[in-house]
Amino acid sequence: MFLLALIVALCVSISVVVVTQLRRDPSWYKHAKFRCSIPNALAITFDDGPGRSTGEIIDKLDALGVKGTFFVNGRTATTDMTRPQTAALVRRAFESGHQIASHTLTHRDLTTLNATEVRDEMLHLEEVLYPVIGMRPRYMRPPYGRLSDLARRVIQALDYQIIIWNIDTNDWCVKHPHDSDASFEQYVKAMAQAPRDASFIALQHDVHPATNAAYVERVVAYAKAAGKRLVRMDECMGAPGTAYASQ
Numbered sequence: 629m630f631l632l633a634l635i636v637a638l639c640v641s642i643s644v645v646v647v648t649q650l651r652r653d654p655s656w657y658k659h660a661k662f663r664c665s666i667p668n669a670l671a672i673t674f675d676d677g678p679g680r681s682t683g684e685i686i687d688k689l690d691a692l693g694v695k696g697t698f699f700v701n702g703r704t705a706t707t708d709m710t711r712p713q714t715a716a717l718v719r720r721a722f723e724s725g726h727q728i729a730s731h732t733l734t735h736r737d738l739t740t741l742n743a744t745e746v747r748d749e750m751l752h753l754e755e756v757l758y759p760v761i762g763m764r765p766r767y768m769r770p771p772y773g774r775l776s777d778l779a780r781r782v783i784q785a786l787d788y789q790i791i792i793w794n795i796d797t798n799d800w801c802v803k804h805p806h807d808s809d810a811s812f813e814q815y816v817k818a819m820a821q822a823p824r825d826a827s828f829i830a831l832q833h834d835v836h837p838a839t840n841a842a843y844v845e846r847v848v849a850y851a852k853a854a855g856k857r858l859v860r861m862d863e864c865m866g867a868p869g870t871a872y873a874s875q
């Protein structure tokens with residue numbers, strides 16, 4: 629128990645440091661979105677999938693009548709978009725009205741890449757995604773929330789909206805399916821500290837066991853009780869219908 633608390637504390641402090649560093653870098657962060665443009669909204673987002681929890685999360689969101697956003701990868705240790713089962717999950721999320729967005733092809737740290745490599749990470753994901761959903765995403769989140777000004781310029785030249793977050797659930801720190809309390813507490817803390825009509829973009833990962841249907845149900849119930857409207861990323865940006873390009 630003590631060990632778990634220590635791990636969570638470490639994860640939270642690492643995450644705070646990362647976000648603090650991000651926000652001190654004026655060269656690109658002013659081009660990225662950390663919160664919704666509309667008031668009183670919450671965009672629930674999932675990175676790094678499709679993964680072990682994606683199917684049950686889609687089912688739960690559908691049952692609750694809530695649309696989420698999935699920032700997907702094309703080829704990593706945990707996901708491979710060329711596998712039929714993986715592609716089927718993405719197609720199911722898309723057809724249910726959830727937003728599919730880019731988290732790059734292979735989840736490399738974009739600050740370490742040159743312009744051609746950044747472009748490849750973006751365009752090669754589009755190439756594997758297009759046969760699956762017939763669209764090209766127009767929203768992206770850089771892996772690890774890390775970006776250089778060079779990468780930012782390449783990504784914006786490809787006409788992408790860059791999305792970060794203002795609630796980090798740190799769900800990647802907790803491996804046991806019954807230990808999502810710490811992730812849920814990040815919602816409670818963020819909403820308690822913010823103005824009543826504040827909006828949020830919440831980060832979690834559909835590749836971790838604690839980020840499952842029960843967790844999503846709890847988060848949705850809490851957010852609704854707090855009066856939040858649960859939205860996709862394009863709605864969160866006040867620009868519904870801008871999630872994709874069809875060509």
Ligand SMILES: [Zn+2]
Binds near residue numbers: 675676731735771772
């Ligand atoms: Zn990621």
